[in-house]
Amino acid sequence: MTIAQGGTASSKDLIRSVSGHSNNLMSEVAKVIIGKPENLRKVTIGILSNGNILIEDNPGLAKTLMANTFARALGCKFKRVQFTPDLLPADIIGTYMYDQKTGEFRPRFGPLFTNVLLADEINRAPPKTQAALLEAMEEKQVTIEGITHKLPAPFCTMATQNPIEQEGTYPLPEAQMDRFLMKMHMGYPTREEEKAILQRRKLRAKDDYDVEQIVGPRKVVAMQKALETVHVDPAIMSYIVELVQRTRADPRIDAGASPRASQSLFKAARASAAIDARDYVIPDDVKGVSLDVISHRIVLKPESRIRGVTGKRIVNKILGEVVVPVIQ
Numbered sequence: 001m002t003i004a005q006g007g008t009a010s011s012k013d014l015i016r017s018v019s020g021h022s023n024n025l026m027s028e029v030a031k032v033i034i035g036k037p038e039n040l041r042k043v044t045i046g047i048l049s050n051g052n053i054l055i056e057d058n059p060g061l062a063k064t065l066m067a068n069t070f071a072r073a074l075g076c077k078f079k080r081v082q083f084t085p086d087l088l089p090a091d092i093i094g095t096y097m098y099d100q101k102t103g104e105f106r107p108r109f110g111p112l113f114t115n116v117l118l119a120d121e122i123n124r125a126p127p128k129t130q131a132a133l134l135e136a137m138e139e140k141q142v143t144i145e146g147i148t149h150k151l152p153a154p155f156c157t158m159a160t161q162n163p164i165e166q167e168g169t170y171p172l173p174e175a176q177m178d179r180f181l182m183k184m185h186m187g188y189p190t191r192e193e194e195k196a197i198l199q200r201r202k203l204r205a206k207d208d209y210d211v212e213q214i215v216g217p218r219k220v221v222a223m224q225k226a227l228e229t230v231h232v233d234p235a236i237m238s239y240i241v242e243l244v245q246r247t248r249a250d251p252r253i254d255a256g257a258s259p260r261a262s263q264s265l266f267k268a269a270r271a272s273a274a275i276d277a278r279d280y281v282i283p284d285d286v287k288g289v290s291l292d293v294i295s296h297r298i299v300l301k302p303e304s305r306i307r308g309v310t311g312k313r314i315v316n317k318i319l320g321e322v323v324v325p326v327i328q
Contacts, residue, residue: 011229011279018223019277022048025214028073032209033066034200035193041275042184042292043070043158048271050224051181051264052137052157054122054172054296059162061186067118067158069209075216076115076154083125089132093142107144112136115152115217119159123169130176133157137179154220174255174299181264182289183296223274230270231280235325240265240286246318247298252309255299265293283324291315 026040033040043066046053055063064080071078081092094110111117112133122130136142140151159180161172177183189197201207215223240262248256269285276285295311 014226014229015274015279016277018048018226018274021215021219021223022275025070025073028212028214029066029069032069032211033062034196035189036062036066036186039066039184039186041272042182042289044275045268045271045289046181047074047154047156047220048223048227048274049181049264049267050154050156051267052159052179054177054180054183055158055160055186056163056183057160057186058188061188063160063186064118064120065209066186067116069211070158071116072211073214074116074220075213076220077152078116078118079111079114080118080120081111082120083122083129085124085126087125087129089129092129092132093136094144096145105145107147107149109149112142113149113151115154115156117155117157119157121161122159123161123172125170127170127173130170130172134176134179137176152217154217154224174297177296178258178260180296181268182292184292227267227270227274229279230273232266232270233281233325233327235327236269236281236283236286237266239283239322239325240269242322243286243290243315243318244294246322247294247314250314250318252301252304252314253298254301257294257297261294261297265290268293282327287319287324290319 022044026037026044029040029043030037043053047070055066057063068078068080081087090110092110093112094108096105097108098104099106119133122133132142136151136155137157140153140155141148142151143149161169204210244257244259244262244265247253247261250256265286268289269281272285272288273279273281291312294315298311298314300309300311
């Protein structure tokens with residue numbers, strides 16, 4: 001099968017449906033989040049890929065607003081947890097409470113039992129509390145008092161962290177960073193965009209935003225499953241593997257990206273193709289998500305960090321060196 005052939009007629013129809021819903025979703029969120037189409041696309045890719053997203057940027061750049069708006073447009077339950085130094089694991093996942101009426105211990109589920117969880121300023125919580133998220137982020141389940149509970153589907157963690165106020169914070173360990181499908185930045189709006197924000201606020205005559213529901217939880221899960229019909233040519237798979245393998249060979253790196261990075265790149269590229277109504281992946285799908293999928297998984301050597309080397313710079317170099325496959 002060539003890449004031009006793609007899949008069957010039914011798979012093409014399925015992906016066209018995913019594309020339509022995805023673009024409607026982004027258009028709805030864009031009514032609230034102004035001037036950030038690339039960020040909206042990245043979040044949509046993360047949701048379709050059933051992944052988690054880390055947003056790192058300065059305060060006041062609509063990180064929380066974007067997560068909340070996406071949840072409302074998705075028709076999904078949304079909960080926000082403000083991470084603080086005194087936050088305990090039980091405050092997130094829940095615990096078992098004694099019921100005097102029945103004489104039994106019953107689970108009291110924490111805010112983790114939702115569809116979209118906003119872990120606000122995640123690096124302000126101690127490592128033990130951060131670790132409570134690991135099972136949920138990867139296996140979509142949590143274990144309370146030795147009993148495993150499945151989380152609602154879909155489940156997505158959108159975490160934020162502030163890069164400028166590092167006092168009293170706990171850097172995320174590599175194991176947790178690896179569980180984020182993507183790491184992204186919001187960036188400041190332009191003058192025109194910031195003026196448009198004020199104009200829309202004036203027209204609304206209120207602080208709240210009206211958001212139309214585009215899909216629902218079941219539809220989101222169906223869209224995620226539909227990505228399995230997106231064709232990935234063996235040459236594209238080799239391209240993904242080569243990009244990730246190169247991070248392990250760079251002398252400036254202490255630890256390269258893990259095999260989870262390859263799988264994340266595979267899923268994100270499929271989601272990118274589906275958003276563009278294609279049931280096959282092209283090299284540009286892979287290149288378009290590589291920086292956000294791979295960069296945060298690279299552990300630099302101390303001397304590299306001192307010299308100002310970044311994961312993104314290394315991934316950009318690798319993207320320029322690896323031969324892009326030509327598929328007929």
